[in-house]
Each structure stands twice: as structure tokens, then as C-alpha cells.
Amino acid sequence: MSTIDNKSYAKVVQNGVQAVETVQELHSTVYSAEDIFVLAHDQDRSDRIAEAANANEIGIKEEGMFSAIANLFRSRGDELRAKIVSLGFTETEAAFYEKELDLGKVLVIAKRTD
Template identity: 45%
Template sequence: MKPVVKEYQNEDLLKNDVNDLQARGVSPEDIYVLSHDDERTNRVADVSNASTIGLNEMGLDTAVGNLFMKKGDELRNKIQEVGFSSQEAEVYEEKLDEGKILLFVTDHQKASDWRL
């Protein structure tokens, strides 16, 4: 099953939604943030107590391969690793190119009634 996804321009709104999800019992390990810039991704994940798509989600082969890829390819790989097709990853990567931050929630049961 694919993660629930929401896109943001505003980091404060993302942080509020992460707090809401965690109040519903969603673990930080089931909440991922992704932006086009690694520093921004890490900063937003830190302040919102969310996770980033890293080695645990991608596996060693994909993570090492990402070191030698263009940024767009790396982002699409990360999006595919959390459950999306290559076509869907293309669409989401375009959103990242526009400066948006994506929030992925993999706990379907607890996020099923969460308002997007």
C-alpha cells in the first residue's frame, strides 16, 4: 500500500500536521519528509520530529547508487523506495523542483482518517 502524501510550501504547517499525526499515535518512523535540498530536508525533519528516507528505507545498493546520481534521479529513487511507481515518482519529483516539501506517512491505519 502506498504512503499517504501531502505537499507543503510552509514548514510550520508541515510541523503542525506532524504533531497532529503523532498525537494520533503515528510513530516518527512512519513519517517522512523530503525536499529538493538535503539540508532543508534534514532541518525540517529535525524540527518536526519526523524521519528522512535513508539507508533503512532504501537499502545499501540504492543508497550507494544515489551517491553517483543526479539530484532528480536520487529523489525519484527515494520516492520509489517508499512505495510509488516510477511515473508517480516523476510527478512528485516535479513538485520538489517547485520548492515544495513532501510528507509521506506509511502508517495507513492511523493516517487513514487524517485530513489532507
């Protein structure tokens, strides 16, 4: 698990099963369900994993209205990078994680909101 700052963490896992396990581990720490996000390259896969893991997807609350609307016109890769950046990651980090998602991996992010 890599630290972005004192409040944010990201972990790339191989599949949905590992994502669910990682989310469960995070639930047993200081992170609440509202603090944990799951992201996969395929939107339907993100939906299924988030539901199974009791985690969130990155939405308007995290992205802001402008970015959420802009995502309607972006490629999936650009959209994923924008979502990752919206949680406090740099453009370089977002590009790295997006490449991992391209390979079929899943990104689990925990960001404290308090």
C-alpha cells in the same frame, strides 16, 4: 492527503511550517515518529525540517544498501525519485512529487512499518 495503499500517505505542502504541522497531525494518528518522513529538494532543508518536526529522512533502512550507494552517483532529481519509490510509490508518482519538490514544496510521507 493522498492514499497510496492502506498503510501509506503523501502530502505536498508549501513550506516547512506546513510540513511541521502535517507531521504533528500524523503523530496524533496511528503513525509513530519512525513512520513519518520529510523530503525537500535541498538536502539541508530536508535535514532542518525533519529535525524541527521530529520526523525522519529516507535512508538506508528504507532504500536498501544498493540504492543508497547508487544515490551517491545520481543527480538530486534521480535521488529524490529513488527515495520516493523506496517507500512504495510508482515511478509516475515519484516523478510528480519530484516536480513539486523542484518548485520549492515539501513532501511529507507516512508509511506504516508494521
